[in-house]
Amino acid sequence: MRPTKRDELVAKALQVFYRNGFHATGMDMLVAESGISKTSMYKHFRTKEDLILASLRLRDENFRNWLFRRMEELADTPRGQLAALFVALSEWFREDTYRGCMFIKASAEFQEADHPIHAQAAEHKRLLFSFVRDLAAKAGAKDPTGLAYSLLLLKDGAIVTAHMGYADDPAAAAAHAAEILLEAALGPVN
Amino acid sequence: MRPTKRDELVAKALQVFYRNGFHATGMDMLVAESGISKTSMYKHFRTKEDLILASLRLRDENFRNWLFRRMEELADTPRGQLAALFVALSEWFREDTYRGCMFIKASAEFQEADHPIHAQAAEHKRLLFSFVRDLAAKAGAKDPTGLAYSLLLLKDGAIVTAHMGYADDPAAAAAHAAEILLEAALGPVN
DNA sequence: CTATAAGTGTACAGATCGGTTCTCTTTGTC
DNA sequence: GACAAAGAGAACCGATCTGTACACTTATAG
Numbered sequence: 001m002r003p004t005k006r007d008e009l010v011a012k013a014l015q016v017f018y019r020n021g022f023h024a025t026g027m028d029m030l031v032a033e034s035g036i037s038k039t040s041m042y043k044h045f046r047t048k049e050d051l052i053l054a055s056l057r058l059r060d061e062n063f064r065n066w067l068f069r070r071m072e073e074l075a076d077t078p079r080g081q082l083a084a085l086f087v088a089l090s091e092w093f094r095e096d097t098y099r100g101c102m103f104i105k106a107s108a109e110f111q112e113a114d115h116p117i118h119a120q121a122a123e124h125k126r127l128l129f130s131f132v133r134d135l136a137a138k139a140g141a142k143d144p145t146g147l148a149y150s151l152l153l154l155k156d157g158a159i160v161t162a163h164m165g166y167a168d169d170p171a172a173a174a175a176h177a178a179e180i181l182l183e184a185a186l187g188p189v190n
Numbered sequence: 191m192r193p194t195k196r197d198e199l200v201a202k203a204l205q206v207f208y209r210n211g212f213h214a215t216g217m218d219m220l221v222a223e224s225g226i227s228k229t230s231m232y233k234h235f236r237t238k239e240d241l242i243l244a245s246l247r248l249r250d251e252n253f254r255n256w257l258f259r260r261m262e263e264l265a266d267t268p269r270g271q272l273a274a275l276f277v278a279l280s281e282w283f284r285e286d287t288y289r290g291c292m293f294i295k296a297s298a299e300f301q302e303a304d305h306p307i308h309a310q311a312a313e314h315k316r317l318l319f320s321f322v323r324d325l326a327a328k329a330g331a332k333d334p335t336g337l338a339y340s341l342l343l344l345k346d347g348a349i350v351t352a353h354m355g356y357a358d359d360p361a362a363a364a365a366h367a368a369e370i371l372l373e374a375a376l377g378p379v380n
Numbered sequence: 381c382t383a384t385a386a387g388t389g390t391a392c393a394g395a396t397c398g399g400t401t402c403t404c405t406t407t408g409t410c
Numbered sequence: 411g412a413c414a415a416a417g418a419g420a421a422c423c424g425a426t427c428t429g430t431a432c433a434c435t436t437a438t439a440g
Contacts (some may be wrong), residue, residue, distance in 0.1 A: 005387075021299055023213035026427060037388045048428065056216070099301055107354050108295040109211055122356040149363035153347030160346050164297050166312040166319070173339035177371055186372045195417080215396060227418045238398065
């Protein structure tokens with residue numbers, strides 16, 4: 001089952017939007033970079049906004065699959081996996097295609113909270129939160145919600161800091177802070 | 191010494207860029223909103239990019255003045271002022287004009303690290319870091335740089351989380367995490 | 381073979397983009 | 411009151427924006 005033209009288009013649009021931004025990317029650029037005709041693009045997606053939403057859906061799927069899998073590979077206890085979140089982040093930051101968080105950037109370009117693109121970006125963050133909170137609960141935290149929020153603040157802070165490039169190693173700083181928070185919430189490691 | 195036309199223009203451009211985004215705001219919109227003629231705008235600023243840079247300079251000045259002053263008002267010890275950072279943030283988040291961090295959004299729309307706008311946004315973060323690191327040193331931290339980075343990760347994480355609007359009270363979560371980090375770095379409060 | 385669907389390529393519409401040019405009016409100063 | 415500087419207002423330029431129209435080519439299935 002080879003990928004359909006539609007899937008190829010979305011995958012390529014995802015790359016270009018991520019690299020170049022949403023407003024700054026025109027449909028003509030997508031035609032040039034994807035090799036798919038404008039006619040086909042507008043047959044699959046009625047508007048640019050629809051294409052952006054599809055790109056974000058794919059990104060959400062890819063990113064969560066990658067992150068959750070990587071956290072499970074790196075550790076086999078809930079607590080270890082929470083710490084591994086920041087190891088995975090540091091790997092991501094080192095990729096030369098790293099350009100920050102696509103959802104933060106999407107919500108920055110489409111600011112109104114009720115805008116479909118903004119809303120979908122927020123949904124991605126909610127899904128991450130729910131995963132991390134469940135892990136925190138499994139790890140035995142008394143306040144899994146609070147611990148999850150704290151860790152995700154460090155994560156998003158590190159993501160934007162790594163993208164702005166004014167700090168040496170934001171992933172390491174986040175990992176260090178996370179270790180302290182984990183110890184405060186769960187006690188010292190065995 | 192009344193404000194010059196130029197200052198009025200920059201102040202208004204700052205508002206519109208902050209509310210509406212950079213690419214999404216056209217010069218015609220600025221003409222309409224500021225009541226200043228296009229001729230004058232282009233006499234003061236050769237390009238839109240120059241106007242954006244001037245807006246960011248003003249924002250940097252306003253924001254640091256406000257934040258540093260507020261932290262000093264809220265506490266009189268270095269440690270207390272570091273904690274007060276998150277009280278000030280929570281006040282900011284509650285303003286109905288709150289739209290996230292203008293510098294994060296600027297670096298999201300102008301992604302290349304060597305782009306003047308991206309570079310200037312990073313400079314703002316560096317100035318904040320330097321202030322917080324000095325406070326951490328005055329508070330007696332063994333690793334002021336590390337403590338400052340950790341606190342600023344929480345701060346930027348809270349800022350983007352508050353803007354995306356998927357969490358109840360990111361400022362409170364950040365304040366709670368910061369309290370733990372401060373205790374770990376500086377020992378229990380007297 | 382043929383009917384149908386999917387895709388290509390290109391020209392185009394109407395609006396808006398950043399930026400320029402022009403004329404006319406206001407404003408402050410000696 | 412004369413004069414220069416600054417600003418207003420609007421037309422305009424070429425480029426680009428999202429989205430459409432149309433004529434042509436491929437691929438697939440009965």
